[in-house]
Amino acid sequence: MTNRIIMNSSGVKLSRPGIDVLSASDINLLFNSNYMSIGLFQAGTLSTTTGFTSYWFGLTLPILPLVSMLVEVAAGVWQHSSRAVGSSDKQGLVQYRVYNDRMEVKALSAGYACRYSVWVL
Incomplete structure (x- = not known):
């Protein structure tokens, strides 16, 4: 054995x-x-606006997390938009900034539904 x-x-x-x-x-x-291994810390859905909106993690993390974002580009069609810190997706639909205690998200032209995952070490 x-x-x-x-x-x-x-x-x-x-x-x-x-x-x-x-x-x-x-x-x-x-x-x-x-x-070290990576683990899922938080996941959910949100609706974007044309101004930055803060989504708080509920605690302050010791290092910046990785945020993975899916953006609904058409009814039932989701585009993966994963950037480590402060970038926008390939089509320029959603922009987000990541901090130790929150992420700030906005739509660049109109509101979009998003699914997000926050990953930490």
Whole structure:
């Protein structure tokens, strides 16, 4: 039987099926607590206006999060618009700024429905 998980004072490691965790290289590990991982912090929907509107996270994060944005460009048609900090999407529909405690979002021409995800390390 293959050893797939190890937990000791140095952390936790989980290997791919069929790979012994005791001799696995990093590429063959599904999880290694020695490295930071990204996690979903917050997700939701919002409607944009032509002025910046603040959407508060509820706490101040130690580092800037990554925000992923989907913009509804037509009924049921969503365009992915993911920019790390303060950029606008490819069609120039929505612009947003990201801070440690909030994001500010606006439509550049008309209001759009958006789905957002906030990711943190």
